[in-house]
Amino acid sequence: MxxxxxxxxxxxxxxxxxxxxxxxxxxxxxxxxxxxxxxxxxxxxxxxxxxxxxxxxxxxxxxxxxxxxxxxxxxxxxxxxxxxxxxxxxxxxxxxxxxxxxxxxxVQGVVRGKLVTAIKLAAKRQSDIKIKLEEQLQCKLELDFGVDKDILGGVVLTVGDKVLDASIRAQLQMMKEQIKRGV
The missing domain is CATH 1.10.520.20 (N-terminal domain of the delta subunit of the F1F0-ATP synthase)
Known part of the structure; x- marks a missing residue:
């Protein structure tokens, strides 16, 4: 600290x-x-x-x-x-x-983020995603792209201190937890 x-x-x-x-x-x-x-x-x-x-x-x-x-x-x-x-x-x-x-x-109004996918995205696709996210967030976005085969599919988006985990791995984990609870 x-x-x-x-x-x-x-x-x-x-x-x-x-x-x-x-x-x-x-x-x-x-x-x-x-x-x-x-x-x-x-x-x-x-x-x-x-x-x-x-x-x-x-x-x-x-x-x-x-x-x-x-x-x-x-x-x-x-x-x-x-x-x-x-x-x-x-x-x-x-x-x-x-x-x-x-x-x-x-001060410059920039937000940093990271988008992780299971496969490498083409440069054009990365650019399109960045533009759409900037429109939705209404700010300038510095977005890093990463690849993690362990997520199986979907995306994990981290922007600032917020995380959106729309990966297949996360969905399977939620299903596993529901089965354990007997829902």
């Missing part, structure tokens, strides 16, 4: 700085944080280094500087990351990036 509070506070602080500088800067901050978070996800050894108390803040900053060269981070984000290093909060970077992205989505 503490990590969530810490990451939200740092994300909120950077977000407020970005809002004062304008929408384009705010989006640039989000992009840079996302890129850095992706780099850390791809190389967990860097994240372990940031968590290791044996290394000094200066050593961590040196590694961080190399990582930031691979991103589109501007001076504000670089200074923000340097502050995180000074405060020993570099391990929270992925959570901060996630919280920042959530705040950015809220």
């Amino acid at each position: 503490t990590g969530n509070i810490v990451s939200r506070r740092y994300a909120k602080a950077l977000f407020s700085v970005g809002q004062k500088q304008g929408d384009s800067e705010l989006a640039a901050f989000g992009k840079a944080l996302s890129e850095l978070s992706q780099i850390l996800e791809d190389s967990p050894e860097a994240l372990r280094l940031f968590q290791n108390p044996v290394f000094s803040a200066d050593e961590k900053k040196a590694v961080l500087a190399k990582l930031l060269e691979k991103t589109s981070a501007g001076p504000v984000v670089k200074n923000f990351c340097s502050l995180l290093a000074d405060k020993g909060r570099l391990p929270a970077l992925p959570a901060i990036a996630s919280d920042f992205a959530g705040m950015l989505d809220k």
